[in-house]
Amino acid sequence: MADFLVLEFSTPDAVALYHKVNGILGVNVDGSGDWPAPLLHHVAANVGDKLIVVETWESKQAQEEFMQTRLGPALQKADAPTPDRVEWFSQIGQMHRS
Numbered sequence: 001m002a003d004f005l006v007l008e009f010s011t012p013d014a015v016a017l018y019h020k021v022n023g024i025l026g027v028n029v030d031g032s033g034d035w036p037a038p039l040l041h042h043v044a045a046n047v048g049d050k051l052i053v054v055e056t057w058e059s060k061q062a063q064e065e066f067m068q069t070r071l072g073p074a075l076q077k078a079d080a081p082t083p084d085r086v087e088w089f090s091q092i093g094q095m096h097r098s
Contacts, residue, residue, distance in 0.1 A: 001091040002040055003060045007053040007092035008085035017080055018044055024074040036070070038062035046096060 011017055019029075027033035042058035050083070057063040 005090040006087045009051045020078045
């Protein structure tokens with residue numbers, strides 16, 4: 001089964017930071033662009049200065065490779081703060097409506 005990652009940031013202009021990092025990565029909120037193949041699902045949301053990103057990956061190892069090669073450098077380039085929360089979960093169920 002897939003692995004789920006939760007990343008949470010607290011920073012002023014959290015939404016602007018999210019879009020800046022996406023621009024550096026070459027990905028778009030409509031799903032187009034250079035998204036990594038092992039990333040199965042990505043959702044981001046915010047309230048005030050908080051940004052939360054929840055992702056489903058084929059494996060934790062695949063996300064760690066993406067973090068090393070692309071996301072980590074993009075976060076650095078965007079001057080993103082260290083996440084307040086980085087937590088992994090194992091999938092136990094699934095439901096999706098299209």
